[in-house]
Amino acid sequence: MDFSMSRRQFLTRSGQVAMAAGVGGSLLAACGGGSGSNSSSGPVNLTFGWWSNTPAKDNSMKAWIKDFEKANPNIKVKPEILPWGNYWDKLKTTTAGGNAYDIIGMSSGMAAPYFDSGALADLTTFSDYTDATKSLSPATLTLSQWSGKTFALPIGTSISVLGYNKALLDAAGVAAPDPVKAMTFDEFKTMAKKLTKIQNGKGVQYAINPTDILDYDMFIRMNGGKTFDNPVNPTKVTTNNPEGIQGLTDYLSLFTEKLAPPYNELTNGPGPSTSVLWIRVKSPLRVSDPGSSPIWPKIPTMVLRRSLPSSSQ
Template sequence: MRIDRRQFMMGSAALAASLGVSPAFAQQAMLRLIFWGGQPRADRTYGVTDLYTEANPDVSIDGEFLGWEDYWTKLATQTAGGNAPDICQMDYRYIVEYARRNTLVPLDEYVGGVLDLSNFDEDQIDGGRIDGSLYGISLGSNAGSTLYNATALSNAGIEIDPMSMTYPELLEAGARFAEAQDGMKLLSDGSGVELLLENWLRQKGKALYTAEGEPAFEASDLIEWFQLWNELRAADACVSAEVQAADVGPAQTSVLTTGQAATAFKTSNQLVAFQEINEDNIDIAIYPKISEDSTGGHYRKPSMFFSVTSSSQDPEAAAHFINFFVNDIEAGRILGVERGIPADSEVRQAIAPELDEKSRAALEFVANLGELAGPLPPPPPPAAGEIEKALITKSQEVAFGMQSPEDAGQAFFDEVNSILERGSVN
């Protein structure tokens, strides 16, 4: 039989209480924390938990991190079983679903008390509100971005303007890059990247979802999207379906890190993590524009949140830790901008002069989007996570030649509507 440290301490505390003994740890707040990310994020996170427990010896924090896909599977299983960790990392596309199922604790009662948001950007606070209640505390702001291997592009004689590159330019440059680089392609396959599709739709004056949670695009848009990526594949501008299928999420398995592509469509806060595990110079650019005169489809969003789950036995202690995580300047120095630009203005101002080159580049990228950045879209519907997975599957079917763009575009549009209708019934 296996018993973890938290179970042991809880059992010991109960035994001590039954014997009339009050050891110090019997009064401890024991918090569990779960988040997605790689080792660099874990190192920064645990650096902050150590800093917090040193200042608050009556609190212990057990942390766990997983890759993106495994994270949501485990969190869903733990939530369904009623044993979710006290604090979970939450994404903008999933927070509505978890909040409306009453699996997260509203944090409004702690604001102004153990949770100080007085120096937070208002849009970062609003991003964590669902149906008028605050369920998520932003861990930073970011924007969609193209991370690219500047060393490989330079060696191939390819120049891009990181703040104005277009899909037509990348299509033309792809063949030249492939000829100059043995086995490396210019682009990763972005046809299954939801944020990239959303950016492309926004440039066309459309969106993924309306405020009511309905599709804000047509089947014809999806057909055009899949056709674009078929054209990029045909031009030898992006990796093959087989190569892209092995890119399962973590930075370590990305085609950018494995040297199979010179670009990856990510978010700005990931620049730091990618540079830490790549010897070549990794730089940052916008998502491609559909034409030179496009204003772009970017926006600044909460990169992720910390939320308190309904399973927590001490939500106030959890809120107190979150407050430290986002507001303490020393914690901010440890975290840097790996999770995005700090939402607290004092933390942001304190750490900005101390940032390394790539952290400053990520900060400046978000700050200097200008007219390329539009308003934050409404929170996605509860079924958005399922739709994102469906997009990945459908994009792979097109890439492998199992479906034409025409058939796939219509089929995916029908599936989106089916998922949303099913979600509204639930």
């Protein structure tokens, strides 16, 4: 099957990224008709692939599809929501075999090989493209573009959340952070030092457990820089500048000042346990994707921004 010639094949991505019934609905309708045209009056059947992300979110996705079908009665969407690993295994084999889903949910970190495969339709060829993308952030839409073509429509971007364990803060006599007012990085480190416990040269409690190896990228962006020239199709590292150096310095200070555990003690587990103590390494604070665990909505969070000159504060 020649994907590039099939008008029903196109990618939508969520950043993590999926089909958007409101934003991408017109594009989905166009897939069943002529190139760049509206869908035909006859029935259109589409398959949609996505990965499971908690029962509540899976049900929301299914409800979203039902709303789309209600607004477009001649289009039927058959969803298949699989566990994370199973989804990517199937997507890889079906794309190679020419029988992938009509609509593909895509994580930005996985996108490059699919964008470069020739298996996806360029959405700019559809007549509804301009109208469907006029309300989208140009910067976010860039994540869906490759070699001058647009292969996806973003429906959201994920952010890292800094959550804290109130019981451990109370035990250390540290006041709960303001959930709205941003804390500078220097203020954060002052608080973090009160939460770190070192006994006989060994950490028994660290202030923060940054389990994601990409946290350094977050610190670079907090300082106004970026790690690569292009997040989806990088050609060079762009950290050799004041913003990048400051971000890396801030990140490194978490370890050199013993506010975070050494990497050999870190874990890449799915998130906090039901006791709200971090896996393997006991720490009052943790940076994570809020979608990584169903209990994250119950965890208090704080806001952190980079240190700014006093005249700007």
